[in-house]
Amino acid sequence: MLPRVILHNEVSVDGRMDWISPDIGIFYELASRWKEDATLAGCDTILKQEKEMPEEDDEVFEPQKKKSGDKRPLLVIPDSRGRVRKWHALRKAGYWRDVMALCSHSTPMTYLDYLRKRHIDHVIAGTDHVDLKAALEVLNARYGVGLVRVDSGGTLNGVLLRAGLVDEVSVLFNPSLVGGMSTGSFFRAPDLMSKEKVINLELIHVEKVKGDRVWLRYKVVRWNTTL
Numbered sequence: 001m002l003p004r005v006i007l008h009n010e011v012s013v014d015g016r017m018d019w020i021s022p023d024i025g026i027f028y029e030l031a032s033r034w035k036e037d038a039t040l041a042g043c044d045t046i047l048k049q050e051k052e053m054p055e056e057d058d059e060v061f062e063p064q065k066k067k068s069g070d071k072r073p074l075l076v077i078p079d080s081r082g083r084v085r086k087w088h089a090l091r092k093a094g095y096w097r098d099v100m101a102l103c104s105h106s107t108p109m110t111y112l113d114y115l116r117k118r119h120i121d122h123v124i125a126g127t128d129h130v131d132l133k134a135a136l137e138v139l140n141a142r143y144g145v146g147l148v149r150v151d152s153g154g155t156l157n158g159v160l161l162r163a164g165l166v167d168e169v170s171v172l173f174n175p176s177l178v179g180g181m182s183t184g185s186f187f188r189a190p191d192l193m194s195k196e197k198v199i200n201l202e203l204i205h206v207e208k209v210k211g212d213r214v215w216l217r218y219k220v221v222r223w224n225t226t227l
């Protein structure tokens, strides 16, 4: 079975992510309302923060002590190319009960070995990039994940949306307009060739929040059935 998947992003009124000044406090206060079982973070979102994270020490090779009844979510990162190197810092951040990598059959063996040495659990799904549908099914079946909140940029959002794996889209509108021809949006994907794959949405929540922001939540109505 697939878990419920929610995208949550702060974007400009024209849907852009680059250049805006998000209010991290409001963003995560709203995000905390879902109490997800797993946070699915884009690898590039994590890599952007890695520079500020501390280097490893010998502790990283110790098995993780699990606390019973720990209700914090699992942090899950699709990383088919083996790019994330600061898992220890993410583990220590305190927001998640543990961390997990999603890899594919193209992930270098040296990286899988790197993960094993650090007791970092990983799921292998897909040949090139991670097969997200298969990986989500494993998260549900093996780890009891029923609700996933995605914390990523437009790339991972785009793959999930085009694959029909998203149940809800939550958008916190930042009162700004960015514009641009190549500026990142929260839905980056190959252009459509017809209207059939337009994703219809049903409004389920509207809230005005601090600083002229508006929070909209939409349920995904799978594909355009009006055609």
Ligand SMILES: NC(=O)c1ccc[n+]([C@@H]2O[C@H](COP(=O)([O-])OP(=O)(O)OC[C@H]3O[C@@H](n4cnc5c(N)ncnc54)[C@H](OP(=O)(O)O)[C@@H]3O)[C@@H](O)[C@H]2O)c1
Residues within 6 Å of the ligand: 008, 009, 010, 011, 017, 022, 041, 042, 043, 044, 045, 046, 048, 077, 078, 079, 080, 081, 083, 129, 130, 131, 132, 151, 152, 153, 154, 155, 156, 157, 159, 188
């Ligand atoms: N404003 C907001 O609310 C918000 C929230 C989060 C992040 N951000 C910003 O978003 C930016 C990063 O976004 P991004 O779009 O560059 O990257 P991203 O979505 O964070 O990361 C891309 C992810 O997509 C995976 N991927 C790519 N192609 C795939 C495919 N065909 N199948 C399966 N998985 C695939 C990558 O895995 P592989 O490594 O395996 O390719 C990677 O995990 C950062 O600047 C961050 O600050 C903004």
